[in-house]
Amino acid sequence: MQSGDKALAVSSPRLSREFYAPDAVEVAPRLLNKVLVHGEVAGRIIEVEAYMGPQDPASHAYGKMTQRNRAMFGPPGHLYVYFTYGMHWCINAVCGPEGFASAVLIRALEPLAGLERMWERRTRARKETDLCSGPAKLSQALGLEGSFDGADLVSADRGVTILDDGVPPPLRPATSGRIGVRAGKQYPWRWFVPGNPHLSRSR
């Protein structure tokens, strides 16, 4: 652990397959305060959104399976990684039921470990709150991109996993509509830890 890192119990258990097996709306608020890890770099999940499969007009799985959204239709507990706006990667945890293609977008982290590595990757960042305060920022800070699409979080495939270090989710997480979508704004499927300075910038 490097200086500046917050305490991280590296021996904490990984989330089980069953944790992801319910749909994204059930799983998303329970992912708050869990720890996303890639190698020696880690952050606490403080902001998430649920995308609910082929019926959800905001989801990349809307309508049918395509080459891009294939991982969402697979078993829960894997990563779905997508490329957007010509330069950014974002990551989801695929949820159940298998074939339903629901997934939770990870939108912000509180940096916990490997901050030196995050600063190296996030060359534009000027403050610690610039490191992981958005879905593309945190993917860059953790070094996650297209080659991680489909990685199994339960087995820590390719070094990526989510841990439960014993910090419970907030009793009353804050909610809002999803950010950056056109269709489907009416669903209150964004959850976040209120007051955390590492939340994504609002508009």
Added chain:
DNA sequence: ACCGGGATGTTCT
């Protein structure tokens, strides 16, 4: 602090 616009290219219609 807030706001507006440009970057950049894959994906799907």
Added chain:
DNA sequence: GAACATCCCGGTG
């Protein structure tokens, strides 16, 4: 050809 689950920078107040 349009849309895009975003970010960054430079303007103004």
